[in-house]
Amino acid sequence: xxxxxxxxxxxxxxxxxxxxxxxxxxxxxxxxxxxxxxxxxxxxxxxxxxxxxxxxxxxxxxxxxxxxxxxxxxxxxxxxxxxxxxxxxxxxxxxxxxxxxxxxxxx
Numbered sequence: 001x002x003x004x005x006x007x008x009x010x011x012x013x014x015x016x017x018x019x020x021x022x023x024x025x026x027x028x029x030x031x032x033x034x035x036x037x038x039x040x041x042x043x044x045x046x047x048x049x050x051x052x053x054x055x056x057x058x059x060x061x062x063x064x065x066x067x068x069x070x071x072x073x074x075x076x077x078x079x080x081x082x083x084x085x086x087x088x089x090x091x092x093x094x095x096x097x098x099x100x101x102x103x104x105x106x107x
Contacts, residue, residue: 011096017070
């Protein structure tokens with residue numbers, strides 16, 4: 001794989017993982033809300049509530065895993081960008097730099 005296409009794929013990976021992390025965080029919040037609504041229902045089978053708690057736990061486990069993968073991909077892109085400074089005027093480099101700047105690593 002040449003350097004430019006490597007840059008493109010690495011930057012797209014960063015975008016995908018950033019979106020994935022946001023979706024998992026949103027899923028956790030939605031699942032927590034759903035469980036709170038289910039707790040109010042007195043006629044609810046306890047098994048249903050337990051299964052929803054399991055789903056919440058699985059979603060919560062995915063957030064740090066996704067963040068770890070994003071942090072690694074981000075570091076890889078930073079390292080790759082340092083080796084591609086001779087291509088700083090190329091469209092791919094500029095796009096990758098923009099993606100790098102837009103992906104926020106928190107936590």
